[in-house]
Amino acid sequence: MSLDLIFEWVLQLHSLWAILTITIIFYTILRSFFSAYLNKIFKPLDLRITLFALIFSHIQFAIGIILYFVSPKFKWWNNGFEEIIQNDQYFFYLLQHPLLNILGVLSITIGWSLFKKAKTNHKRFIRIGVFYSIGLLLILFSIPFEIWL
Numbered sequence: 001m002s003l004d005l006i007f008e009w010v011l012q013l014h015s016l017w018a019i020l021t022i023t024i025i026f027y028t029i030l031r032s033f034f035s036a037y038l039n040k041i042f043k044p045l046d047l048r049i050t051l052f053a054l055i056f057s058h059i060q061f062a063i064g065i066i067l068y069f070v071s072p073k074f075k076w077w078n079n080g081f082e083e084i085i086q087n088d089q090y091f092f093y094l095l096q097h098p099l100l101n102i103l104g105v106l107s108i109t110i111g112w113s114l115f116k117k118a119k120t121n122h123k124r125f126i127r128i129g130v131f132y133s134i135g136l137l138l139i140l141f142s143i144p145f146e147i148w149l
Contacts, residue, residue, distance in 0.1 A: 104138035
């Protein structure tokens with residue numbers, strides 16, 4: 001099995017899993033803010049949904065790490081760090097995209113950690129909503145602009 005075939009499979013998995021991850025994070029954010037606004041009680045279903053968003057984002061990150069190292073773009077590191085900084089495409093795929101995803105997943109993880117320490121239902125929903133929103137924005141900013149156009 002060639003490395004190109006593995007790259008294509010992992011790329012497809014990464015793309016499909018990204019759609020699922022963004023969808024469940026967005027749903028979690030909406031549910032959290034609406035529940036906070038309506039002063040609802042934090043139920044086990046809310047816990048499961050937020051946990052699924054956390055798990056999906058971590059799986060997406062793991063797939064991304066595998067994709068990073070099997071990608072032909074990883075060979076761009078041979079050009080040297082100065083060339084990577086000067087070339088926008090190299091910079092985006094080798095540094096900006098991975099770092100924004102790391103920060104996005106880190107924000108979601110911090111939100112999960114702070115949510116567990118909250119005592120009131122309102123604080124729980126707000127912490128999930130705010131930190132998951134920051135994570136979602138960072139993840140969305142890491143998407144290549146060619147896809148948006």
